[in-house]
Amino acid sequence: MSKEHIKVLLAKKKIDVHGRGTKLLARELRDAGMEVVYFRFGVVDEIADAAVQEDVDVVGVSVMTSGQIQIARGLIPALKARGLDNVLVIMGGIIPEVDYEPLYELGIHRCFAPGLPGGAVAEYIRENVGTATLG
Amino acid sequence: MTSSAPGTSELVVSDSVRHAARLITQIENGVPAARAVLAELLPHCGSAQLVGITGPPGAGKSTLTASLIKELRSQGRSVGVIAVDPSSPFSMGALLGDRDRMLEAASGDPGVFIRSLASRGVPGGLAAAVNDVVDVMDAMGKDVVIVETVGVGQGELEIAKIAHTVVLVFVPGYGDALQAMKAGITEIADVVAVNKGDLAEASRAVQELRGQDYVRHDPTADRTWVVPVQKVSALRNEGIAELVGLIDDHYRFTAQSAWRSEIERNRRHAQFMAFVTERLRAELASIDLDAFDAGWLRDPYAAAEEFVTEIVKARADRGAVGLAAK
Ligand SMILES: Nc1nc2c(ncn2[C@@H]2O[C@H](COP(=O)(O)OP(=O)(O)OP(=O)(O)O)[C@@H](O)[C@H]2O)c(=O)[nH]1
Numbered sequence: 388m389s390k391e392h393i394k395v396l397l398a399k400k401k402i403d404v405h406g407r408g409t410k411l412l413a414r415e416l417r418d419a420g421m422e423v424v425y426f427r428f429g430v431v432d433e434i435a436d437a438a439v440q441e442d443v444d445v446v447g448v449s450v451m452t453s454g455q456i457q458i459a460r461g462l463i464p465a466l467k468a469r470g471l472d473n474v475l476v477i478m479g480g481i482i483p484e485v486d487y488e489p490l491y492e493l494g495i496h497r498c499f500a501p502g503l504p505g506g507a508v509a510e511y512i513r514e515n516v517g518t519a520t521l522g
Numbered sequence: 523m524t525s526s527a528p529g530t531s532e533l534v535v536s537d538s539v540r541h542a543a544r545l546i547t548q549i550e551n552g553v554p555a556a557r558a559v560l561a562e563l564l565p566h567c568g569s570a571q572l573v574g575i576t577g578p579p580g581a582g583k584s585t586l587t588a589s590l591i592k593e594l595r596s597q598g599r600s601v602g603v604i605a606v607d608p609s610s611p612f613s614m615g616a617l618l619g620d621r622d623r624m625l626e627a628a629s630g631d632p633g634v635f636i637r638s639l640a641s642r643g644v645p646g647g648l649a650a651a652v653n654d655v656v657d658v659m660d661a662m663g664k665d666v667v668i669v670e671t672v673g674v675g676q677g678e679l680e681i682a683k684i685a686h687t688v689v690l691v692f693v694p695g696y697g698d699a700l701q702a703m704k705a706g707i708t709e710i711a712d713v714v715a716v717n718k719g720d721l722a723e724a725s726r727a728v729q730e731l732r733g734q735d736y737v738r739h740d741p742t743a744d745r746t747w748v749v750p751v752q753k754v755s756a757l758r759n760e761g762i763a764e765l766v767g768l769i770d771d772h773y774r775f776t777a778q779s780a781w782r783s784e785i786e787r788n789r790r791h792a793q794f795m796a797f798v799t800e801r802l803r804a805e806l807a808s809i810d811l812d813a814f815d816a817g818w819l820r821d822p823y824a825a826a827e828e829f830v831t832e833i834v835k836a837r838a839d840r841g842a843v844g845l846a847a848k
């Protein structure tokens with residue numbers, strides 16, 4: 388599905404000092420024509436609150452220092468509780484591949500390895516935006 | 523009252539963030555259905571205090587907005603924020619980074635609603651959309667609606683027409699940009715905030731600006747408002763309560779004459795103009811060129827003049843005011 392204006396929320400843990408990756412991805416998505424709200428979060432509810440206020444199509448969470456499972460476990464229900472049941476949720480950063488399956492089971496739609504070109508993320512978003520559900 | 527499920531407008535009035543946020547997206551996208559909802563919201567509008575925050579890139583507008591949110595919340599006033607960032611003219615994408623600066627001031631607080639908007643490069647279109655988004659937040663019951671826009675350019679002058687009070691955020695040590703900002707002060711600022719007051723150069727900038735004695739003339743009465751210059755540090759939360767006091771002073775000042783209603787009138791006029799323009803453009807786009815007189819092909823100027831005159835005359839003939847047939 389394609390959409391004229393795709394809005395993406397890119398959230399990064401406040402305590403993760405390695406912010407370059409997220410900033411770079413934010414710029415790459417902007418260059419791919421998307422509107423990117425970039426911010427650093429402390430607790431998962433801040434992501435969900437921002438997602439509903441900004442009415443985004445995509446939520447992307449960058450995790451550099453573990454905690455991805457807890458984040459997913461909190462985030463997906465928080466999004467659903469706010470009525471955001473067809474938002475596309477992706478994760479990136481330093482996530483061990485063994486965690487991908489458990490994360491998908493929790494409702495994350497896709498995980499991306501670090502260092503992946505932003506074009507691949509943009510392409511995935513463009514192909515899947517609007518078709519995802521949070522079951 | 524009907525017993526059917528509540529409509530979007532009722533849900534927005536009852537402060538449903540989800541419905542308000544989706545309506546704002548429709549406004550941004552120019553979805554015609556949003557118009558009907560906005561019309562239903564209008565009776566619930568008119569009580570919000572509208573504050574514009576503008577100034578050069580990096581002046582600290584978002585950080586200052588965060589401080590204002592904190593101060594207003596401590597006074598028990600609910601806050602809506604509309605943070606506008608420019609779209610890239612090449613990709614039409616945008617980086618919306620204002621929210622990041624405001625997160626701590628708003629976290630978990632249902633009394634704060636922040637919405638980031640990309641300017642999308644539509645001349646005049648941005649101001650029109652912002653005006654409508656202001657109405658949404660007003661109808662939700664926000665006591666204060668803050669609009670953050672970058673720079674002192676044409677778009678910002680448009681935005682300035684929306685707010686009751688325009689705060690120009692000034693920073694010390696800007697060299698040439700300082701002159702441009704001074705022009706901005708005389709044109710749009712009701713209150714000047716010299717931010718980064720924690721830096722040494724700030725005091726000199728404050729002194730220099732205070733010496734200029736900027737005033738704003740009440741367009742409806744023989745009175746002037748002396749533009750106050752307040753030193754603040756958004757980072758250290760200094761001078762913020764004073765700044766809110768000055769914004770409120772100006773807001774009250776405009777109510778002591780017809781100035782306040784003049785501002786409201788201008789807002790509604792801008793909305794009327796934007797809607798007429800948008801509707802007419804859509805109507806024109808749907809005209810089947812083959813179906814009407816091909817005069818436009820021989821002489822597009824004369825044909826266009828005749829076309830418009832016909833519309834205007836039709837209104838004038840039935841005595842409608844506001845348009846005079848030439
Ligand atoms: N020293 C000092 N720095 C400040 C102050 N307020 C903001 N800053 C810094 O100035 C930089 C820009 O702040 P923002 O609030 O993003 O400025 P802005 O005007 O919203 O920027 P744009 O929206 O990009 O135009 C940040 O690094 C802030 O930390 C202040 O009072 N003192």
Ligand SMILES: [Mg+2]
Pocket residue numbers: 583584585619620670
């Ligand atoms: Mg800003």
